[in-house]
Amino acid sequence: MTEVPLWSVLVLPAVLAVITAGTIAFDAVLAARATGATGSPSQTAMVPLREVARLLVAQRRTTVAADGVLWRTGVLTVPIAALLAAVVLPLGGVAVADLAVGVVWFNAMEILTWAAVWMAGWGPNSAFSLTGGYRFVAQGLAYELPHMFALITAATAAGTLRVGGIVEAQSGLWFVTWMPVAFVVYLLSAAAMAFWGPFDAPVGGDLAGGAAAELSGVDRLAFLGGRRLLLVVAAAMAVPLFLGGGNGPLLPPWLWTLVKTVAVLAAIVWLARRFPTVRMERFAEFAWVVLIPLTILQALIVALVVL
Amino acid sequence: MSGFSAVAALFGLAVVIAAGTYGLARLVTVAPPATDLGPFLSGHEPVEHAVSRFHVRWYTLTMIYLAFEMEMLFMYPWTLVVSSAGAGAVIEMFVFLGILLAGVTYAWREGALRWA
Amino acid sequence: MGVTGALLRFAAGRPHILLLEVPGGTAERFAVEAELRHRCWPAAASPAEADILVLTGHIGAWLMPLVGRVWRQMPKPRVFVHVDSPSDVPQLLDEGRRRLATGGEASEVLDGEEQNSGESEEEHHDDEHGSDADRCGGNHDDENDENTDGGGHGNGHGAESEQSGGDDHGAEDGHDGGHDHGGGHDHGDGMEMPGGLGMADRGPDRDGLQLDQLHVPLGPLLPDWPVGLVVHTTLQGDVVQQARVDVLHEDGADGDFWNEPWRRAAAGQEVSRGERARRCVAAYLDGLARLLRVAGWLDPAVGAGRLRDEVLAGARADQVTTRLRRLVRQLRRARTLRWLTDGLGVLPFDRAEAAGIRGPALNASRSGGDVTARWQAWLAEIERTLPEVDDPAVLPAREGQAQGLSEEDPASMPALAVLPELLEGAELAAVRLIVASLHPNITTLDSRQVTGVAGD
Numbered sequence: 001m002t003e004v005p006l007w008s009v010l011v012l013p014a015v016l017a018v019i020t021a022g023t024i025a026f027d028a029v030l031a032a033r034a035t036g037a038t039g040s041p042s043q044t045a046m047v048p049l050r051e052v053a054r055l056l057v058a059q060r061r062t063t064v065a066a067d068g069v070l071w072r073t074g075v076l077t078v079p080i081a082a083l084l085a086a087v088v089l090p091l092g093g094v095a096v097a098d099l100a101v102g103v104v105w106f107n108a109m110e111i112l113t114w115a116a117v118w119m120a121g122w123g124p125n126s127a128f129s130l131t132g133g134y135r136f137v138a139q140g141l142a143y144e145l146p147h148m149f150a151l152i153t154a155a156t157a158a159g160t161l162r163v164g165g166i167v168e169a170q171s172g173l174w175f176v177t178w179m180p181v182a183f184v185v186y187l188l189s190a191a192a193m194a195f196w197g198p199f200d201a202p203v204g205g206d207l208a209g210g211a212a213a214e215l216s217g218v219d220r221l222a223f224l225g226g227r228r229l230l231l232v233v234a235a236a237m238a239v240p241l242f243l244g245g246g247n248g249p250l251l252p253p254w255l256w257t258l259v260k261t262v263a264v265l266a267a268i269v270w271l272a273r274r275f276p277t278v279r280m281e282r283f284a285e286f287a288w289v290v291l292i293p294l295t296i297l298q299a300l301i302v303a304l305v306v307l
Numbered sequence: 308m309s310g311f312s313a314v315a316a317l318f319g320l321a322v323v324i325a326a327g328t329y330g331l332a333r334l335v336t337v338a339p340p341a342t343d344l345g346p347f348l349s350g351h352e353p354v355e356h357a358v359s360r361f362h363v364r365w366y367t368l369t370m371i372y373l374a375f376e377m378e379m380l381f382m383y384p385w386t387l388v389v390s391s392a393g394a395g396a397v398i399e400m401f402v403f404l405g406i407l408l409a410g411v412t413y414a415w416r417e418g419a420l421r422w423a
Numbered sequence: 424m425g426v427t428g429a430l431l432r433f434a435a436g437r438p439h440i441l442l443l444e445v446p447g448g449t450a451e452r453f454a455v456e457a458e459l460r461h462r463c464w465p466a467a468a469s470p471a472e473a474d475i476l477v478l479t480g481h482i483g484a485w486l487m488p489l490v491g492r493v494w495r496q497m498p499k500p501r502v503f504v505h506v507d508s509p510s511d512v513p514q515l516l517d518e519g520r521r522r523l524a525t526g527g528e529a530s531e532v533l534d535g536e537e538q539n540s541g542e543s544e545e546e547h548h549d550d551e552h553g554s555d556a557d558r559c560g561g562n563h564d565d566e567n568d569e570n571t572d573g574g575g576h577g578n579g580h581g582a583e584s585e586q587s588g589g590d591d592h593g594a595e596d597g598h599d600g601g602h603d604h605g606g607g608h609d610h611g612d613g614m615e616m617p618g619g620l621g622m623a624d625r626g627p628d629r630d631g632l633q634l635d636q637l638h639v640p641l642g643p644l645l646p647d648w649p650v651g652l653v654v655h656t657t658l659q660g661d662v663v664q665q666a667r668v669d670v671l672h673e674d675g676a677d678g679d680f681w682n683e684p685w686r687r688a689a690a691g692q693e694v695s696r697g698e699r700a701r702r703c704v705a706a707y708l709d710g711l712a713r714l715l716r717v718a719g720w721l722d723p724a725v726g727a728g729r730l731r732d733e734v735l736a737g738a739r740a741d742q743v744t745t746r747l748r749r750l751v752r753q754l755r756r757a758r759t760l761r762w763l764t765d766g767l768g769v770l771p772f773d774r775a776e777a778a779g780i781r782g783p784a785l786n787a788s789r790s791g792g793d794v795t796a797r798w799q800a801w802l803a804e805i806e807r808t809l810p811e812v813d814d815p816a817v818l819p820a821r822e823g824q825a826q827g828l829s830e831e832d833p834a835s836m837p838a839l840a841v842l843p844e845l846l847e848g849a850e851l852a853a854v855r856l857i858v859a860s861l862h863p864n865i866t867t868l869d870s871r872q873v874t875g876v877a878g879d
Binding site for chain 1: 313314322324328332336338339341342344347353365369372383386387389401404411414415420421422
């Protein structure tokens, strides 16, 4: 395990915050394009900042007989788990902590959102929130196993659970070329774990915002900001797992990592707007009958190759 | 600094950022928190607490999920040894997965994966 | 608070709007939606998310406390905007933003409500339980009912409520009022249940289990919900066990927006066929936009809304045809949307015919009768009607009288009659889609009739 400088702990949140703001701005650009309005670029760049300012000044609120502790714990767990999941992300060659069990660590942190969203949904004692929270648990049951098989496939090919090791194993051929199924499933689950469209049923408009229905002010900022952060981290993880990490010609590794991360994010955000919200009562069947066998097959092929 | 001490440092930083944000919000917010608001029910008042024994209709799915989740506990360490342990490890793991998939097929036929 | 002021001004550049429509506010809602699209202001899904509450339509006595409740659920800074006329929308929104930038404030319409809640909040913060107990010790129901009606409007509205709402609404109103303030004040009174609410009761489920039941009303103040519709659901988990349909009918609301050409023709005015066709196309596009929003597919929903506004504004057929066909083609090819709406809310042909459903909804019940069939029938109807929008021929007055709602409106009242049976056993997401796919157009109906048909 290599020593990493202290500054990386400080740099990581800053870099992630900038990318997260960029994601929000890009989504706002796409939304503006759909309306036909031509918002000026400077206005669009302001969107994430305005949102933060709006939620900072807005009043917080609690509902009648709310379970405040549970509610706030859930809300704060989303951003904190997202940030902790990011410790294993290598930026170029440097990760905050290139843990020997990096892939498992990422998986464990990301799965904390199950509890977090459910708690955020249960806390306010509101029917819409409660339903939203349960929707996310159902969603987890559908996306998580294909997601874990995708993670395991990449780890099997590299013979290690260390994210840095997985990147090194791709110095020749990127994993995406010979495990495309795992990559596509990973992208699906990245959107699903951040309950981003088309997997946004837990905070869907049909439930008046679902798990986020009763959140205002800084609580809303933490929950929905954390959700976007999680999307960024999940998308960024696709780069070391499948896209060769910092490997690439000409540019320095850290820049390659950033370029690939931004490309993956842009693809996810763009694709999210191309589909209506997927309900788990339909998707679970697809996930279990199609995605799980496919990812197991993919894992089998990879296991046979590395033998 | 290495490994989990870096994780601990980042966790500390995350808590500091969260506390700082909440503190900042407390300073600049226009009003103290509104308490005891009714939940949003299209303008109506609630007649009972929303927290209740929620009727989830995916119990069966949860059970199959648990079976797979146990399997995952074995599969993570398996990835580390598969190339050294050889064909035996691959056969054992995928026969196990095949058995689990048979269970999924049965559950699917019984309609457990679609609950509308 | 210089920093707060600066942040407020900055944040007010992109406020989140909770847009709610009540009877009589259709044209105004379109104007607001167009303006929001133009400004790229996002729509809020719930009061907690909203900065500005924009209400279109006539707020009568029965709605007043509901609007007040939604208003109190909004976090400060908040602004209330009531739109009376489509042409005022840009100024009203500008003013709303200006007020938001300076910290928001009490609304004029809801003044009574706001003062009331402001008082109770202050008490709550300043002297904790002391004066709370004084105020609420006795028969707080009476006292608070007075407060709800608030100074100026009080008596007049109370009387109106009795007349317009009928027994049904009157009773419910009183009931709600009691609960409302009970929930807010009883805090320190040593009530046994937290918040003055009981726990959910149990009832038998379709599998023979005893499960908790929640009573969740949907509408009238719900975004993307048919105007004036209230569905009282009994939920177990997110499954509807029972649904009761109620309709909000306020005196003083103008005639319905959608059948205006027919009404004018019936009144002897010259109305062209093109004008009628425009309303038809716009009605289906509006239904489509709502369905797509409920389905969580915002971009085509925005597209449908834009086309609707252009058609209503008098765009020639050749100006919109290309884009309209592109939208129709996109939706026909949308396999995901079909997959998600297939098999929901199946309305068999005999049932539809017996209930008196006509138009595309009846056609849809010939080809499956589910939500998919219904939105596809709208697409067909849009394509069929579009070429007529420039037809200058005058609509005969007789046709206006005879047809009434028939063609452009997917048979409103029968839709409500079949609604409870379609909703029972559906989960909440499906409920929203089924209701949107039936596109019940309610404002033209008399409430008592409908309650008679659908109530149980």
